[in-house]
Amino acid sequence: MVVTRRLTRRNVVRGAAAVAAAAALARPALAQATARVAVIGGGFGGTACARALRRLDPKLQVTLIEPNRIFTACPLSNEVIAGLREFSAQQFSYDKVAADGIVVAAQAATKVDAAARTIGLADGSTLSYDRLVLAPGIEMRFDALSGYDEAASAKMPHAWTAGEQTLLLRRQLEAMDDGGVVVIAVPAAPLRCPPAPYERASLIAHYLKARKPRSKILVLDAKDNYSQQKLFEHAWAELYPGMIERIALSQGGRVTAVNPASNEIVTDFGNYTAAVANVIPPQRAGRIAAIAGAADRTGWCPIDPVTFASKLVPNIHVIGDAAIAGGIPKSASAAAAQGRACAAAIVGALAGKPPEPPRLDGACYNTVAPGYAFSLKGIYQPKDDLYAEAEVTTSPVEASREVRQREADEALAWFNAITGDAFG
Amino acid sequence: MPSALINVPAKAKRGDVIEIKTLMSHIMETGYRHTVSGEVVPRDIITSFACRFNGTEVFRADFYPAVAANPFLTFFTTVTESGRFEFEWIGDKGFSETASASITVE
Numbered sequence: 001m002v003v004t005r006r007l008t009r010r011n012v013v014r015g016a017a018a019v020a021a022a023a024a025l026a027r028p029a030l031a032q033a034t035a036r037v038a039v040i041g042g043g044f045g046g047t048a049c050a051r052a053l054r055r056l057d058p059k060l061q062v063t064l065i066e067p068n069r070i071f072t073a074c075p076l077s078n079e080v081i082a083g084l085r086e087f088s089a090q091q092f093s094y095d096k097v098a099a100d101g102i103v104v105a106a107q108a109a110t111k112v113d114a115a116a117r118t119i120g121l122a123d124g125s126t127l128s129y130d131r132l133v134l135a136p137g138i139e140m141r142f143d144a145l146s147g148y149d150e151a152a153s154a155k156m157p158h159a160w161t162a163g164e165q166t167l168l169l170r171r172q173l174e175a176m177d178d179g180g181v182v183v184i185a186v187p188a189a190p191l192r193c194p195p196a197p198y199e200r201a202s203l204i205a206h207y208l209k210a211r212k213p214r215s216k217i218l219v220l221d222a223k224d225n226y227s228q229q230k231l232f233e234h235a236w237a238e239l240y241p242g243m244i245e246r247i248a249l250s251q252g253g254r255v256t257a258v259n260p261a262s263n264e265i266v267t268d269f270g271n272y273t274a275a276v277a278n279v280i281p282p283q284r285a286g287r288i289a290a291i292a293g294a295a296d297r298t299g300w301c302p303i304d305p306v307t308f309a310s311k312l313v314p315n316i317h318v319i320g321d322a323a324i325a326g327g328i329p330k331s332a333s334a335a336a337a338q339g340r341a342c343a344a345a346i347v348g349a350l351a352g353k354p355p356e357p358p359r360l361d362g363a364c365y366n367t368v369a370p371g372y373a374f375s376l377k378g379i380y381q382p383k384d385d386l387y388a389e390a391e392v393t394t395s396p397v398e399a400s401r402e403v404r405q406r407e408a409d410e411a412l413a414w415f416n417a418i419t420g421d422a423f424g
Numbered sequence: 425m426p427s428a429l430i431n432v433p434a435k436a437k438r439g440d441v442i443e444i445k446t447l448m449s450h451i452m453e454t455g456y457r458h459t460v461s462g463e464v465v466p467r468d469i470i471t472s473f474a475c476r477f478n479g480t481e482v483f484r485a486d487f488y489p490a491v492a493a494n495p496f497l498t499f500f501t502t503v504t505e506s507g508r509f510e511f512e513w514i515g516d517k518g519f520s521e522t523a524s525a526s527i528t529v530e
Binding site for chain 2: 224249250251252268269
């Protein structure tokens with residue numbers, strides 16, 4: 001018996017839908033075998049993402065694009081500045097990352113063509129991708145603070161990306177005469193590692209107290225309030241009484257201009273001459289984010305919080321400090337958590353699975369003296385198209401030195417774990 | 425505690441346009457918020473600011489509940505003689521603060 005089906009309008013539509021559905025199903029299967037994912041930026045976010053991609057789907061072709069052959073970690077670099085830690089303890093190679101089967105391209109990405117899905121590299125070659133993850137971290141806005149350009153940073157270091165800047169600030173502190181004023185200029189939010197300026201002030205105070213006890217630290221701040229403020233203020237009163245003065249925004253602390261020739265720092269209401277000037281300028285997403293069209297007018301990258309997909313360009317995800325992630329502070333541990341969640345979202349999307357809202361952990365340790373640390377630990381979830389704090393635990397303001405010591409030990413264990421995950 | 429910050433150049437040339445900055449530490453409670461028990465939190469804002477030079481008003485501003493705490497103002501004026509700037513902030517709950525600064529015109 002032959003059944004002839006009349007070709008109705010409804011059947012045509014249904015048939016077309018079936019073909020489309022079959023194509024949609026077939027494509028992920030094909031992509032899964034051959035999909036190419038490129039990750040730009042070999043920091044905590046980028047390495048976590050690249051390694052998680054390979055772990056979740058060993059067939060993926062993953063390329064990590066990072067011009068530096070040696071990574072220098074920012075966490076704990078304030079201890080290097082204060083002479084408490086060797087610079088070499090901050091450095092890691094990409095050998096183990098490459099051993100995972102990830103192609104490590106030791107080059108700068110100079111172009112991204114989102115329509116053609118290609119990346120241009122500094123040597124002139126081109127790389128094609130199915131998905132691109134941008135993990136470019138931050139760059140300093142050398143156009144934001146009058147007098148502070150890249151040349152000025154050689155005189156007034158920011159030390160806000162770890163490397164030569166870290167060592168420069170350390171050398172300047174070592175060369176400073178006793179009785180000098182160290183000025184730390186802090187920008188308005190958002191900035192990388194929001195409590196780090198105050199950890200830095202603490203550890204510099206520790207160094208000065210031992211070596212140059214007549215010296216002082218002046219923090220000129222474009223913010224009124226900051227993370228773990230009560231804990232810092234408590235620690236300063238206990239450990240460094242009278243050494244650290246902070247001028248907040250509403251006291252006229254916002255820095256408006258600097259003069260590298262005279263080491264002067266100007267606020268709306270005052271002029272200060274520093275013996276050592278640590279000028280932390282406003283920041284934005286690493287340059288490639290803007291080149292790719294993923295950064296908005298704020299200089300940062302709007303994302304879908306569930307998948308980390310850019311809201312501005314297709315097939316591009318943004319993780320870490322460069323992303324606008326609501327309540328998640330820009331930190332190494334948040335970047336790594338985002339990298340892993342983004343990898344899961346990409347592998348899921350390539351397999352045609354609907355995304356699951358991630359739950360991200362972040363930890364932020366502040367060491368204010370050897371054996372004295374406190375922390376903020378948070379869990380973050382998407383809410384209203386951004387990340388919001390689901391739970392946050394901060395160390396108690398009043399605690400015994402044993403508790404502070406335990407947190408200092410935990411801070412080091414945390415660093416060893418996160419660098420082990422990234423580079424070990 | 426209210427406190428005023430003033431930035432007036434110490435010296436200027438006759439006819440120069442000078443920039444003046446002021447910041448008054450003060451909450452700006454809008455009067456639109458309620459406590460958990462439903463009572464209105466009374467409005468507590470600075471309502472006006474005036475700047476006089478040798479007794480003559482050169483700048484005035486009115487503030488409303490949408491203005492953020494610690495109002496920061498920057499404005500310009502010209503000077504033709506040496507003298508004294510006087511600043512006055514007036515607000516709710518009888519708030520009244522003054523400050524002054526001198527300038528030498530060469």
